[in-house]
Amino acid sequence: MPPKTIPLEGYRGYPESEMLARTVDLLATMERRRSVRDFSDRDVPDRVIENCLRVACTAPSGANLQPWHFVVVRNPDVKSRIRVAAEAEERDFYERRAPKEWLEALAPLGTDTRKPFLETAPLLIVIFAQAYGITADGSRIKHYYVHESVGIAAGLLITALHLAGLVTLTHTPAPMKFLSEILERPDNERPFLLMPVGYPAEDARVPDVHRRAYEQNVDFV
């Protein structure tokens, strides 16, 4: 028996001139995206965050198994515990573990062990990758292309937040095991990204770094 199919109903095409106009517009918008570390404490409506997370969940995934889980942290005590744990890892990283070459690569970003944005931002989105799934009856099912799938979902989330007029940072304090403990996540889930989300501080500054020339990224053959 072939699998059940349904008509492709959601697809929308556009005349060429409109395709061009839409992509010019989208490109101009996306080129303005920056990773931000200076956050305002101004609150963000839950419904906006929910819609952005719904966008993330439209990502394609290995065997459509959707191997992600998102935790939205608004509780100030939980944010504070996450900051304390992240800064402890970062101290170990910057002061002991990081090879010189890595520290040199990070120098233009001006990052250090202090992560105040983990408390200032009104919310943190913690993305977990499910290494394997658990069915309703409690048995394990294999997941495929987990990092690719969750990475794509993260990209859609970053895009959605930007289009909503919010800023974020793809923060990866390593190791991130403390996130599983603080957020009491099950064994099949691994922390993937920690994203503070909100509005930029009024005096927000970003590193003077630039995207490389498009031509260096792409070949048409």
Ligand code: IYR
């Ligand atoms: N996790 C550290 C170090 C760091 C690593 C990379 I790769 C970056 O792009 C930025 C920072 C920190 O967050 O400071």
